[in-house]
Amino acid sequence: MVTLQLDGVGAFHGRHLTISGISTQAFAGGEVVAVIGPNAAGKSTLFKRMAGLLGGPGEVAVAGTQRGTSGICYMPQDPPTSAALTVYESVLLARKQNASWVVHDTDLAAVDEVLASLGIADIAFRSLGELSGGQRQLASLAQTLARDPEILLMDEPTSALDLHRQMQVLSLVRDLVRQRGILAFIALHDLNQVLRFADKVLVLAGGRSRGSGPCKEVITVDLLRQVYRVDARIECCSQGSSHVIIDGYSAAGGEIPHRAG
Numbered sequence: 024m025v026t027l028q029l030d031g032v033g034a035f036h037g038r039h040l041t042i043s044g045i046s047t048q049a050f051a052g053g054e055v056v057a058v059i060g061p062n063a064a065g066k067s068t069l070f071k072r073m074a075g076l077l078g079g080p081g082e083v084a085v086a087g088t089q090r091g092t093s094g095i096c097y098m099p100q101d102p103p104t105s106a107a108l109t110v111y112e113s114v115l116l117a118r119k120q121n122a123s124w125v126v127h128d129t130d131l132a133a134v135d136e137v138l139a140s141l142g143i144a145d146i147a148f149r150s151l152g153e154l155s156g157g158q159r160q161l162a163s164l165a166q167t168l169a170r171d172p173e174i175l176l177m178d179e180p181t182s183a184l185d186l187h188r189q190m191q192v193l194s195l196v197r198d199l200v201r202q203r204g205i206l207a208f209i210a211l212h213d214l215n216q217v218l219r220f221a222d223k224v225l226v227l228a229g230g231r232s233r234g235s236g237p238c239k240e241v242i243t244v245d246l247l248r249q250v251y252r253v254d255a256r257i258e259c260c261s262q263g264s265s266h267v268i269i270d271g272y273s274a275a276g277g278e279i280p281h282r283a284g
C-alpha cells in the first residue's frame with residue numbers, strides 16, 4: 024500500500040522559505056486527505072513541493088509505490104491549456120509515460136472511461152480553447168485521472184464547478200480512492216465538503232501546519248476561530264452528518280463583531 028509522510032517539510036520560492044516545518048503522520052492509500060487553510064496559507068506551495076516542482080528542507084517520504092514519482096499526479100489550481108488540442112486528445116496525451124509511448128487499445132478505453140465517469144463524453148471533440156471554465160476544469164480532472172495515479176494531488180479541483188458537478192467529482196474521486204487504493208490530497212475551501220468527503224485533514228496557516236488527523240477531531244470550533252477567524256458551530260444534521268454553520272466573522276482577529284444573517 025502506498026504511504027506518504029511529511030517530515031519537517033518546507034519550500035522555497037526563490038530565496039524565500041514560504042512554508043516550513045510541516046510534519047504529519049503517514050497517510051495511506053485508500054484515504055482522502057483534505058488540505059485546508061485560509062488564502063495564502065501555503066496549500067498550493069505544499070502541493071508543488073510534494074510534486075517535486077519546488078525545492079526545500081525536510082522530506083516527503085513516499086513508500087509502497089509501484090511506479091515511484093511517476094505515480095504522483097498533480098492537478099494545479101490553474102492548469103495551463105493548450106487551446107489547439109481537443110479534450111479527447113489532451114486526455115489521451117496525458118497517458119503518455121515516456122518518449123517511446125505508442126497508443127494502445129487500453130489507452131483509448133481508459134480515455135473513454137474517464138470521460139464517461141466525469142460526464143463529459145459530449146465535449147470530447149471540442150477544442151480546449153472554446154470550453155467554459157467549469158468544462159476546462161473537468162477536462163483537467165480527466166487528464167489527471169487518466170494518468171492512473173497512485174498519489175493524487177488536487178489543488179481546488181472543484182472551484183469552477185456547479186453544485187451537482189462538485190458532488191459528482193468528489194464522489195468519483197472518493198470511489199476511485201477506495202477501489203484502487205489511491206492516496207488523494209485535495210485542497211478545498213468548503214469545509215462542509217471536507218466533512219462529507221475527506222477521511223483526514225491537514226490544516227495550514229501562515230505556511231505552518233496547524234494540525235492533522237481525522238476530520239472530526241481536527242475541525243473544531245476553536246480551530247475555526249483561530250485559523251479562519253470565524254465564529255462557528257459544528258452541528259449534526261437530522262441525517263447524522265456534521266456541518267459547519269458560520270455565525271459571524273472577525274475583520275481583525277480576536278473579537279468577532281460581525282454577525283452573519
Ligand SMILES: Nc1ncnc2c1ncn2[C@@H]1O[C@H](COP(=O)(O)OP(=O)(O)OP(=O)(O)O)[C@@H](O)[C@H]1O
Nearest residue numbers: 036037041060061062063064065066067068069100
Ligand atoms: N511564485 C511565487 N513567488 C513568491 N511567492 C509566492 C509564489 N507563489 C506563492 N507565493 C507565496 O506563498 C504563500 C503561499 O501561497 P499559496 O499559493 O501556496 O497559498 P494557498 O494556501 O494555496 O492560497 P489560496 O487559498 O489563496 O489559493 C503566499 O504568501 C504567496 O504570496
